[in-house]
Amino acid sequence: MNLQDDLFLDAEFLRSRRNSKWKRFPDTVVPAWIADMDLKAADVVQEAIEATVRQRDYGYPRRHAIPAERIAAEAWVGWAARRHGWEVDPADVVVATDVMQACVAALLSFSEEGDGILLPTPCYPPFRSCITDSRRRLIDCPMSETPEGFRFDFEAMEAAIDDSTRMILLCNPHNPTGRVMTVEELSAVAELAEKHDLIVFVDEIHADIVYPGFRHIPLATLSSGAAARTVTATSATKSFTTPALRLALMHFGAPALRDRFEKTIPKALMGKPAITAIDASTAAWTDGDEWFDTTMSYLGTARKTVAEAVAAMPGLSLHLPESTYLAFIDCRGLGLDRPASAHFLDTARVGFSEGEGFAKGYEGWIRLNFSTAPDILGEMLTRLRAACLETAGG
Ligand SMILES: Cc1ncc(COP(=O)(O)O)c(C=O)c1O
Structure with missing residues (x-):
């Protein structure tokens, strides 16, 4: 067949x-x-979940020396290396339950109420509510439509930045336009962040789904300077069609970022993914x-x-x-x-x-x-x- x-x-x-x-x-x-x-x-995802269901294994999950959800983080580290050539230190990864939760947590950690957050639009709609629900100021930055497709308008983005602007929310690859940002575009984002002392939250949930002729470049791999300002979020749910199985990951591009995050966001607020989500994500990233x-x-x-x-x-x-x-x-x-x-x-x-x-x-x-x-x-x-x-x- x-x-x-x-x-x-x-x-x-x-x-x-x-x-x-x-x-x-x-x-x-x-x-x-x-x-x-x-x-x-x-099938590898289905079999992993079925094993848990067969055993009615619904107690608090644990895998010997480490908390079960860390298994998923380690599986993603392998996937990121195989699929994107990104060598990730598992210590830089925090487990969350979904990407929009990670987005709000990053907003709460790296900005204050009333601070400005740059958001290129059109965009995945929940980004907007993440910003406004967190009582941050949404700075709408319309993308330009060119004959070659949508492009970020860096001049307009720069012009929109003021003293209280703290972050850029980026989605790459981009929903809804389907754009995959080039190294030049990513460098322009990193430069903007550096120049105005901004943190970039980048949602890379669509990173795997890239067509021939294009290549996803994780923003945190661009340079150590870019990494030091980048918080990346991802999950297996788009690539593996498992959005009901909630597990997402946050990657911090520098220890200082992760320290600040852990000092400002109580662990319990990040939730604990269910055992089925851990099993599914681990199987997907290991054998998918x-x-x-x-x-x-x-x-x-x-x-x-x-x-x-x-x-x-x-x-x-x-x-x-x-x-x-x-x-x-x-x-x-x-x-x-x-x-x-x-x-x-x-x-x-x-x-x-x-x-x-x-x-x-x-x-x-x-x-x-x-x-x-x-x-x-x-x-x-x-x-x-x-x-x-x-x-x-x-
Ligand atoms: C760009 C983007 N980010 C995040 C999500 C949703 O992620 P989660 O369900 O983990 O919050 C989607 C779902 O369509 C999406 O397209």
Whole structure:
């Protein structure tokens, strides 16, 4: 059997499960929104969880000399070296339960109430609430759309910095645009941070999902100067389709950063991941390479299918995502008088992520998640095309 064939789940089965992606909309809608893959999770992950379930091993987890969650941190250290050439010292890694928790914890640790936080937009929506819920001042830095795709606007970022600006929140690879930052872009971020004495929180949760021709560079590997200002967060949940199994990691690029974090954030606030999350993340990062490579090869095909289909649809365009299984699609060519996602929910019965959720002014955009089986993707694109033709012709 072709390894890829073993990845696919059918719509009836997907609908029978109890997760946000398939439960948000009525059954007549094809869901293409939240960043959750419809693919069958890796056998190595499933077997690791099943072993715990078989033993009904629901006591406080422990692995001899070290706390169980440290096993996951060590497994990631191996993955980071194999997949990204990043040699990480496990002592620099703190275990969290999810990436947005890590983001808030970093904000609380490295800034004060009222301090300014730079956020390039469009962006993954919870970044915004992390900043405002922490009572920090959100400094919105719109990215520029160029013929080659979205770019950070470093001049605007610099101009927005004032005396009370403390941090930059970065997402690389970038959701929703799919950009993978180049060494030049990362160097510009590091320079900005150095010049204005800022800490950079970088969310690298999509780091593994990078297409041929692009390379993810962990910001903390850029230079020791960059590392000394960088807090990185990641998790296995995007790459391995396990977001219900909560475990994330924070990497501190210098001991001083980790010391400050541990002095300011009580350990108990970071929570303790469940045993299933520890088992799943450990198995994924230790033995998940083959499943992940197969998945990437399918995602590459799906990405191409989406790009070709969108190119043939009137009024729609996209910049080919360099990373992620998300396509950020510009629908402004249709001249709609309401948000594109609402229009297509009605006319195509496809549930996309709302462009306006990523930034003000993006009502004319949708984000399409293409990490689903070929027939479901085909149905989604057929419906979208029919709706576009009707809208453009009508
Ligand atoms: C960029 C980014 N960061 C974080 C998350 C969510 O991470 P967590 O569930 O660990 O908070 C997502 C989920 O879509 C994401 O796209």
